Amino acid sequence: MHIKYKLILPLVFLLSGIMLYPLLFSVWLSLQDYRLTRINDVQFVGFENFGLIATDPSFLNAMGNTISFVVSAVIFELILGLSLALLIQKLVIFRGAVRSILLAPMFITPIAVGLMFRFLLNSEIGVIPFYLLKFGVSIDWFGPELALFSIVIIDVWQWTPFMLLMFLAGLEALPKTPFEAARVDGAGRWLTFCSITLPMLRPVIVVALIIRALDAFKVFEYVFAITRGGPGNSTETIMYYIYQTGFRFFRMGEAAAASILLIIFILVFVILLVNLSRPKVIK
Amino acid sequence: MLFENRTSRFFGIVAIFIAIILVLFPFFWIFLESIKPPSLGGRPDIWFFEPSWENWSEVVLYSSVPLNILNSFFIALITVVISLICGAPAAYAFSRFRGFKGARYSILAAEMMPPAILILPLFLLLYKLELIDSRIGVITAHLTFVIPVVTWFLIGFFDEVPKDLEDQAMIDGYTRFQAFYKVILPVVRPGLGAAGVFGFVLSWNDLFYSLLLTGAESRTLPVAIAGFWTFRGIELGKMAVAILIAVIPVLILSYSIQKHLIRGIGGSGVKY
DSSP states (O other), X not given: OOHXXXXXXXXXXXXXXXXXXXXXHHHXXXXXXXXXGGTTOOEEOTTHHHHHHHTOHHHHHHHHHHHHHHHHHHHHHHHHHHHHHHHHHHOOSSHHHHHHHHHGGGGSOHHHHHHHHHHHHOTTTOHHHHHHHHTXXXXXXXXXXXXXXXXXXXXXXXXXXXXXXXXXXXXXXXOSHHHHHHHHTTOOHHHHIIIIIHHHHHHHHHHHHHHHHHHHHTOOHHIIIIITTOSTTTTOOHHHHHHHHHHTSOBHHHHHHHHHHHHHHHHHHHHHHHHHHSOOOOO | OHHHHHHHHHHHXXXXXXXXXXXXXXXXXXXXXXTSOGGGTTOTTOXXXXXXXXXXXXXXXXXXXXXXXXXXXXXXXXXXXXXXXXXXXXXXXXXXXXXXXXXXXXXXHHHHOOHHHHHHHHHHHHHHTTOTTSHXXXXXXXXXXXXXXXXXXXXXXXXXXXXXXXXXXXXTTOOHHHIIIIIIHHHTHHHHHHHHHHHHHHHHHXXXXXXXXXXXXXXXXXXXXXXXXXXXXXXXXXXXXXXHHHHHHHHHHHHHHHHHHHHHXXXXXXXX
């Protein structure tokens, strides 16, 4: 056997056991009526689970919530991250220190972030509503209208640093000559940004967007820490839905079907995003 | 022109300043909460008080948190060691040999896999093997996301090592494997360290798998933190302590790998 196959053998072996096999098991699971409460009475039901899930209003609601969450969080993070990167890049002193401080949130466990903000924004004991009230502003952060938005804010707090990290590296790697040429030609700052920085940063932006969006699809901890899907089901995300179906209602078959639908959705989403972002070739 | 520059610089610095406050304030407030005497716990209007270490001593001496820390540490450590042992040779192969384009993409795909799809089969399999509430079970689950990340991380580092290095070693009589093991690995040691730290942090931070696969014995720190604020009761001060214990080591660790992160996350897929 060629050495190159020997080198990847441990990885292939391990990943087959802990990923490929479970994945196939999951596909099998999605075709069964598999309930944790009746583990010895498992029946093959074909695609019935997929039908059940696809017409389940709470699945569609969870999908809708997740999509609005992902889109709004990622857009906020993109804009904020890019702006901060541009500002920090201009800093002459303290650049390293500022960078380190601003990157901190992305490293800590999301459950801690969720609980911290549950505490900070709580309408009875939270410090933020307390002082907002002194200015006459009364906001119920985790009420029915705002809860999902608050979860978005929390995600933005934790993950804008990721965008910042990517864009700072992207900006640093840009060649200097186009910018000098633009300055010699008397281009303003805004024009330089739109016609040089942004297009040259495009590959980094696309990668950052894809990584962040895929990660945001997995949002679970904030919901688990704060709202448990509520009020009503206004913050139930797809991960939380699958967790509920599988481990609260013990319907493993349906949960597996939902997770497979999720993967298909994500796959389509990534392919679309990659194709849309490919620069058009001009002949 | 000068004026425009000055005002825009001023607003830029103000904006950065605000961002720093927004980032630091939650940490500051949690720290304050952790040293508030329990009688003042959860009071949003108290900023100055006689600090009390009661919450800290309660958590450190009389709660399950030390066990949870040990569990988290042990699980993350083993996960990272296995990931490096399997990931490093594979990453080297992906970086050096042709014909692995598909394999590279499957690593990336594995990295993006939502945990929702793996938790159901993993739970059932571990249940059948009677490994629920065991550290081995959690390690198995954590490997599913740490291995792909570590491998992807390392490809970028191997790509930057010039090929002449192992060619030279092989001329000197090393086999390909010896060249990898004795020449290349030492060169990418910073990469191994950074990937290891990153993988450790990912495992340490995980809630989803640990929540469903652990019980009293193997419970990890994130799951324990979640237990301080449930529908049954709130223990704010202790929660604050546990959060700080979970967060501070990670912040120190990740500070040490900051400059390697970009190469790791971008892998070799992105060339800046």
